[in-house]
Amino acid sequence: MSPTSTGAPSDGACPAEWIEKARQGDLVAYQRIYDHYARRVLNFIYRMVNSVEEAEDLAQETFVTVYQKLGTLKDVERFEPWLFRIARNYVYQRYRSRPPAATSLDALDDDGRPETQLADVRKTPEESFDSLELEKVVGEAIGALPPKYREVFVLSALRRMSYAAIARIVRRSLPSVKTDIHRARLEVRRRVKGYLGVMP
Amino acid sequence: MKCAAFTAEFTAYLDQELGASRRAELEDHLSRCDECAGDLELLRGAARLVESNVPEIEPPAALWNRIQGRILPMPAPDARGPAWWDLIWSRRWLAAAASLVLLAAAGVGVRGFLARQASEDDLRRYMSEYVTTREAERRQHLEIASGAAGTPRAAETAGGTGYNPFAVRDTSSFDNPFRSEEQ
Numbered sequence: 001m002s003p004t005s006t007g008a009p010s011d012g013a014c015p016a017e018w019i020e021k022a023r024q025g026d027l028v029a030y031q032r033i034y035d036h037y038a039r040r041v042l043n044f045i046y047r048m049v050n051s052v053e054e055a056e057d058l059a060q061e062t063f064v065t066v067y068q069k070l071g072t073l074k075d076v077e078r079f080e081p082w083l084f085r086i087a088r089n090y091v092y093q094r095y096r097s098r099p100p101a102a103t104s105l106d107a108l109d110d111d112g113r114p115e116t117q118l119a120d121v122r123k124t125p126e127e128s129f130d131s132l133e134l135e136k137v138v139g140e141a142i143g144a145l146p147p148k149y150r151e152v153f154v155l156s157a158l159r160r161m162s163y164a165a166i167a168r169i170v171r172r173s174l175p176s177v178k179t180d181i182h183r184a185r186l187e188v189r190r191r192v193k194g195y196l197g198v199m200p
Numbered sequence: 201m202k203c204a205a206f207t208a209e210f211t212a213y214l215d216q217e218l219g220a221s222r223r224a225e226l227e228d229h230l231s232r233c234d235e236c237a238g239d240l241e242l243l244r245g246a247a248r249l250v251e252s253n254v255p256e257i258e259p260p261a262a263l264w265n266r267i268q269g270r271i272l273p274m275p276a277p278d279a280r281g282p283a284w285w286d287l288i289w290s291r292r293w294l295a296a297a298a299s300l301v302l303l304a305a306a307g308v309g310v311r312g313f314l315a316r317q318a319s320e321d322d323l324r325r326y327m328s329e330y331v332t333t334r335e336a337e338r339r340q341h342l343e344i345a346s347g348a349a350g351t352p353r354a355a356e357t358a359g360g361t362g363y364n365p366f367a368v369r370d371t372s373s374f375d376n377p378f379r380s381e382e383q
């Protein structure tokens with residue numbers, strides 16, 4: 001029996017050489033780092049704040065701060081958890097000023113379609129209709145999770161990070177992270193259970 | 201082992217976070233427990249549904265331009281001095297050292313206070329003993345003095361004056377057992 005059903009690949013860490021060069025002020029190297037992580041960081045933040053505009057602003061702050069503090073990073077092997085921890089700090093800073101919205105509203109245009117560029121989806125109109133409805137249901141299921149569960153769920157189920165890496169990012173123990181991921185999965189399953197049969 | 205012990209591990213199993221022996225135990229249980237196998241399939245199905253229905257947003261080109269515009273005037277990260285939290289960290293050590301010095305000083309102070317208290321107690325005890333001894337001596341003198349004139353209180357009453365234990369008395373009338381007969 002195959003343990004995993006998931007097809008999302010783990011994106012992996014960027015070469016340490018890029019980080020070393022960026023530390024010396026090499027902006028080309030830093031742009032490579034940005035290109036490598038921007039999508040992951042942006043989508044992590046987006047799932048946490050449910051707003052494309054805010055996600056872009058917070059991603060911008062994250063990458064500026066990362067560059068500023070790159071000289072203080074002691075172990076380049078820990079760059080990825082460090083980067084996500086900075087992104088997470090900005091998310092929680094934003095939570096302090098405004099509590100998280102339950103669902104994304106600004107991500108949809110007047111026809112109820114996402115306004116932003118999405119990953120390539122070529123589907124028939126029927127599939128698109130089902131897909132949009134499912135996306136809404138799934139988005140609401142994730143958005144309804146309390147932040148503590150949502151962050152570990154997004155990092156685990158969507159970003160495919162290891163539990164150890166997630167524990168480093170959220171600064172909690174491994175057993176605590178494992179329990180929270182399981183609880184989050186059960187809650188999401190409860191919310192999407194009725195749609196399991198209609199999956200395209 | 202009960203089903204609950206396995207169902208709690210389902211997510212870790214799907215995420216390939218279980219050790220080999222635990223995974224083997226769980227798979228063995230799944231092969232014998234239809235309820236758990238069905239439960240796991242529901243969880244796996246929900247995970248698939250979520251993963252295939254979460255649209256990802258793409259970073260717009262303008263995002264890098266905005267970031268670049270802000271970091272371009274900055275010095276290279278390595279050329280910068282220590283970060284503010286490094287300074288706080290070093291100050292934290294300074295604060296810890298200062299706390300130790302304060303604690304040591306407080307210790308010395310408490311010790312001095314206790315020593316002073318002890319010497320004061322000694323002095324008080326000495327004074328108390330001194331007063332008791334003096335009182336006993338005074339009583340003894342009074343008893344001797346009142347040997348001829350009766351009790352001090354009687355002498356006081358007879359004389360009609362206040363009793364003064366230190367007054368010089370006329371001892372001429374006292375019998376002197378050492379007086380020679382010729383005198």
